[in-house]
Amino acid sequence: MDGEGSMKKTELTGLTFRELRDWTTGEMGMRPYRAGQLFTWVHRRRVGSFDDMTDISLDARAQLDGRAKLTRLVTVNTLSAVDGTVKHCFVLDDDEHIESVLIPDEPRLTACLSTQVGCKCGCIFCQTGLAGFRRDLSAAEMVAQLYALQDFTDQRISNVVFMGMGEPLDNFRNLEDALSIISDDRGICIGARKITVSTIGLPGGIARLAGLEGQYGLAVSLHSAVPATRRKLVPASRALSLKELKHDLLLYNEMTGRRVTLEYCLISGLNDSISEAAALAGFCADIQCKINLLVYNPVKGMDLHRPGPAEVEKFMEYLYPRCQAVTLRRSRGSDIAAACGQLGASRMLPNR
Ligand code: SF4
Structure with missing residues (x-):
């Protein structure tokens, strides 16, 4: 002190x-x-x-x-996956640890950044959520992650997603500054349209994001359009009902003219049934959106399972004729625990 x-x-x-x-x-x-x-x-x-x-x-x-x-992050560990994804673990001044990921996907190179040490949201499929919340990251710590990742590679980072550890809209003030800095054309200059903020949707948060000067992309971790299932998978979603979330997404469409990405992680027996697909199609009906399906990445110690290829196929087949755009996202970096929901696995658990 x-x-x-x-x-x-x-x-x-x-x-x-x-x-x-x-x-x-x-x-x-x-x-x-x-x-x-x-x-x-x-x-x-x-x-x-x-x-x-x-x-x-x-x-x-x-x-x-x-x-x-000047804020510089110290790298503790770097792990490279077979698909080229690289996960970085950084130690902060107060000895907390965070992780960020560099994801190559020609011609793009995307940096996935963290906004908090830990997370309050407690999503049941997420390693970060299991470890609980430690503290918010400052804007400097968010920006410094990007610079450390850029220093690691000769290729220019083209895209940024705030999809690492933490709920970005729960740390809005610092997120807002970080967004302004990294999109500023006097600096590293990553255009607002190449930056995406991923959230479960907090009250008032989406409208605040849509009201910022830049037109930042929005991804929403939906994971179910059935209220009870969503509350089970994403406990913090209780703060905003699906009806309220839909209202905010329509507002985002209107204010930014951009479509929203809806993230949906398929977990066997929990949200991969046809009735879940029907609820999802109904939820999306009038929202300008793209659905990104992802198959659950097993996390050690969690009793959750991946659906088989036939279940995934059935789910997609139901959605295809009913939704504007559906993609099945390849899981990146799962062999180094850098995929969605796996960050913080090595460092954040209490028994580390
Ligand atoms: S998935 Fe995102 S919002 Fe949910 S607990 Fe993990 S870091 Fe938090």
């Missing part, structure tokens, strides 16, 4: 351009053009220290070094 009189350094990596400009001209008493220089060094060139900022005077660099810091 900081002693009395010591000053906590400002994490520049987590300041939006507007915040950086206010801080530079206000707290630091510098000229406004410094904000542009700093933003470029931090987010486009992504240097590791103020010493590397060669077009900033030595005096100003020393001043910055005393009052601010």
Whole structure:
């Protein structure tokens, strides 16, 4: 803990351009053009220290070094899957651990980022959910995951999904800043339309996301359109009924002109019946959406099973003529526990 009189350094990596400009001209008493220089060094060139900022005077660099810091994540472990997916485990300043995933899918390269250490939502098929919630990530910690992943590869990261550990809309304030920073064309410049936020849907959260300046993509972890089944699979979905969720998705369609992706993880005997498929088709009827089916990835210690290929086929066949777009998503990185619901398996469980 900081002693009395010591000053906590400002994490520049987590300041939006507007915040950086206010801080530079206000707290630091510098000229406004410094904000542009700093933003470029931090987010486009992504240097590791103020010493590397060669077009900033030595005096100003020393001043910055005393009052601010650049957030870099320390990699603890990196695992590569046979399909090219790479999972990174990072340690944070307070010794918490988070995981992020790099997913190649020519011509795209997608970074899957975490927004919290752990998660409050408790989805029964998810390793992160089982481990409970530790804390929110700062905007700087979200942005720094992306930069660590980008440093790992020569290929430019083209897409970002906030689909790692945590519920992004439960950490909205920091998410909003991270979105603004990574889509800023003065920085790493990943267009808002190439960034997707994945959520179970929290009250008011989808409308807030739709109201942001950029048109960010939305993926909703639906997993069932039958109220009782959804409450069982996604306990935190109790906060927003399916009727309210549908209302929010229609609002998102209207406000952004974009369609929503509905994530549906098929689990044997729980949500893979034809009556579940019928409820899903009914739920989707007037929403501009795409359904992404995914077959459950077994997680050690959970008594849940994958449906067989015939069950998956039947489910899809029911949906095809009734829904606008249905895809069966390939599970990526399952051999390194980097697939959906598997993050945090190695580090987050209490008996780690
Ligand atoms: S699936 Fe997502 S929302 Fe559900 S517990 Fe896991 S991290 Fe949280």
